[in-house]
Amino acid sequence: MVKSTPNNATFVQAELDWLQTLLKARSAMNANSGSSIRDVLEIPAPSVEKESGSYARLIQRLNLTAEERFLLILAAVPHIKPQMLDMFMGKNQLTQQIFTEFGGRKGKNHNGFIPTGETVLFILAGSDLAKRFKYLGLLSAETKLFKEGHLKLSETDADDPYLNGTLNISRDTLQEITSGTVRKPDFSADFPAQLLETEMSWDDLVLNPHTEEELREIEIWLKHKDKLLQEWGMHKKLKPGFKALFYGPPGTGKTLTTTLLGQKLGLDVYRIDLSRMVSKYIGETEKNLAKIFDRAERKGWILFFDEADALFGKRTSVSDAHDRYANQEISYLLQRIEDYDGLVILATNLKNNLDEAFMRRFQASVFFPMPQPEERKKLWKKGFPANVELEDRIDLQELARTYELSGGSIIQVIQHSLLMALDQESAQVKLGDIKEGVRREYHKMGRTI
Structure with missing residues (x-):
């Protein structure tokens, strides 16, 4: 994205x-001061035709109307110039509260005025009921700024008017307005997902040929989804996104493949470890998941759920409140995944642990088997750096034939042997060190050489 210019x-x-x-x-x-203006939006917005700053570019790209520009800048004010809304904080002398018609709220830690849906309608319509009804549609979830995730009207309690919800601007949109760049989110309590990156390339990947063929369908969908859904009109018949299951033993390349798939197509990949996100507190798991999906919508991100059986295991019968809420968590995530417009990949080591009803929702189910001898030979060969030499006794073909190891385990063995060479101030890898590394990997698996 082009950075903001000085005139932004x-x-x-x-x-x-x-x-x-x-x-x-x-x-x-x-105040009935005799103003000739009948509608505040008769006042023209600044022209964007000759502007090149990031905010003007955003307006141009989204082709925003005056009403939409008003919503966007009003939502941004608490973050850019909060004192501008202090005029709304005057109190009604009778109630000693902010005037009801102004709407607005105070944040938990923000003493300034935060506009709500009611604030929007007050500024645009005042006490004119016809105009209030006219502009009410601006706050619909189906309008451009809300549908594309730039703005959001916060949830209210069931007994409160929904227009009491605060008008919130997304962090990404605010960053684009102010700096012209959108910083990739870091793992935090507010965004419990980790960006996956690697310096490896697709050529470094060693997979079973059948697995590669199944991955091809996912790659094709990512390349052609827009034409399929929009130009060919299949959005009426198909769900917006693509859901895939990656399953197989640990270390067989599920995470690396997902990362490289994103790298190959220029898409960010975020890993959500469900075993870390599931909370013992009622409702917290849904909140954690909502933070990710709300940020990911319409970004094109690949969402990778690791250890999916932590939440998608076979559903329990409802015998107590805990079981009921656990099933609610599953239902919530299923719905968010169904509605997500990008690629969602769930990974598990144990496919049989997944709920059968959930399995039917996948468009692709890709098996990552333990590598066969020829694949293991490629992994051994690609794993060693070019600036080391192997002891004459080392036969990669023999290692591949003798030891049944996953790609992840082979890399661990190679790391052990390289560290031993470095410790001996040598550039030569010893067979004994490789065998010791293999012994350690077998021990992890409860096996002996």
């Missing part, structure tokens, strides 16, 4: 000045 702040300020003019116009209209 100037244009953002012009947009803020426009909003300030709208607020003054609403104040004048409410």
Whole structure:
């Protein structure tokens, strides 16, 4: 993404000045001061035609109307110039509360005014009921800014009017407005997912030929999904995304394959470890998952759920409250996965542990078997760096034939042998060190050489 140009702040300020003019116009209209303006949006927004800053580019790209620009800048104000909304914090002398018609809330740690849906309608419509009904549609989840995830109206309690929800701008959109770049999120409590990256390439991957063929379908879908769903009209018949299951023993390349698939197609891959996300506290698992899906929507990210059987194991019969909420967590994640418009990959070492009803939802089920001797030979050969030599007694073909190891285990053995060579200040890998590494890997698996 192109970074913000120096004049971006100037244009953002012009947009803020426009909003300030709208607020003054609403104040004048409410005071019956004889204003000739019948609708605050009669006041034109700043022209974007000759602007090149990141905010102007965003407006151009989304082809925003004046109403939509108003919503976007109003949602951004608490983050850019919060004092601008202090005018709404005056109290009604009778109730000693903020005027009801202003809407608005205070945050937990933010003392300023946070606009709500009610604030939007007050500024645009005042006490005019017809205009209120007219502009109510701006806050629909189906409108552009909400549907594409730039804005969100927060949830309210069931007994509260939904327009009391705060008008929130996404972090990514705010970053684009202010700096012209969208920083990739770091793993945190607010975003419990990790970006997967690797310096390896697709050529470094060693897979069973049948596995490679099954992966081809996923790659084809990622390349052609937009044409399939939109130009060919299949969005009416197909779910928006693609769901795949990767299963097989540990160390057989499930995570690496997912990472390289994203690398090959220029897509970010985020790993969600369900065993770490499942909370003992009721409702917390859904909140953790919502944070990821809300941020990922319409980004094109590949979501990779590791150890999927932690949440998608066979459903329990409802014998107590814990069972009931556990099944609710599964249902929630199933729905979010169904609605996600990108690629979702779930990985498990134990396919038989997964719920059969859930298995039917996958478009692809890819098996990652233990590598065969020829594949193991390639893994041994590709694993050693070019600047080391192997002891004459080392026969990679024999190692591959003799020891049944996964790709992950072979890399661990190679690492052990290289560390032993470095410790001996040598560039030669010894057969004895390789065998010791193999012995250790077999011990992890409860086997002996």
